[in-house]
Amino acid sequence: MDFFQAFSWVNIRFLFDGLMVTIQVAVLSIILSFIFGGILGVIRYMKIPVVSKIVGLIIDIIRNLPLLLIIFFTYFALPQIGIQFSIFGSAVAAMTIFESAMLSEIIRAGLLSVPPGQFEAGRSTGLSYFQTLYYIVFPQGIKLMIPPLVSQFISLIRDTSLAVIISLPELTHHAKIIYAQDPTAVLPMFFAMTLCYFVICYSLSLLANYFEKRLAV
Template sequence: MSFFDAFSWVNVRFLLDGLWVTIEVSVLSIVFSFIFGALLGTLRFSKIPFASRIVGIIVDIIRNLPLLLIIFFTYFALPQIGIRFDIFWSAVIALTIFESAMLSEIFRAGLNAVPKGQMEAGLSTGLSYVEVMRSIVIPQAFRSMIPAIVSQLISLVKDTSLAIIIALPEFTHNAKIIYGQNSNYVIPMYVALTLGYFVICYLLSLLSRFLETKRYSY
């Protein structure tokens, strides 16, 4: 049996369907986790009494839990208290929760890396704390955070494969279905998975390099 027999039109279409689900989950999770991660990181940096401490505890707990456990929790545990999501949204929510916690630390570290004199100088000109954060601190911090953020987002794309545990019909899941029907297709499917994830993650790494170049051009 030829290596290329595994790539019949039916199998290729099935793989592409799974790849599209992976992309959808990745994009939604990236958008949501970026928003929540930025909010949580900024909140921790601002050191608002009580609120910052509570957020810090929650973030530390989530960061030290396996993502697989969070996926299990959103899909199997939440329905026990009346909160139900389908497989797709369970995966998106689990990834968002986990990645928001990871990104929040990147944002907080980036903000802390900005010299305190920048904040003091901005406040001395009569700007409010929010205005200084928006116009001075965050733009400077974001440029230094780009490599770490993109690296974390690349990890997010790869982590979508863990949703196979709840039978999300994503890229890895569909490849497993194909080689489960014919053991001769194991190697071709792993080659397809390797190429698929490599292309997506490599494109993100190229984006990181482009943004890095733009950063140093300012």
């Protein structure tokens, strides 16, 4: 097969369907992990007796596990205790669990980077603890969080390809089906996957640079 013949309309449409699943998994995982990661990061930042230490221990365990193991756990192990997910749900759950642990540390570090005097100044004006966090500490810390947050989001997008192990019909899975039917399409499919991942991740990095400059003003 000629290089360009591999990009027939049927194959392009099939790859596009896989790309849409990749984007859906990534977007849902990013939103959920940012929410849960933010909650966990704030809990650790607040240093609540016992609770913060337990949360910290759980986060450290998850951060030191391979994402592939977590994907296997959500798809194969959780049904054994009555928690059943679809393939799509298992992928999103695994990505969310793993990324929440990663993001919680980034958010906690960003909050800790704000000088303590800023927090004390906010409290002295009559703001509550959470109002001080929301209006004073978080806006200053987010400037330092953006680069590592975006880097983690980009890693998440690339890591969606690991869900091919549970047959999630995402980009890599569909590309594998195409070149499994015709081995001469291996190079074109790898080129297509490379281009898709590059465009998504590079666009995200450009968007992050834009917001970082806006916040710096």
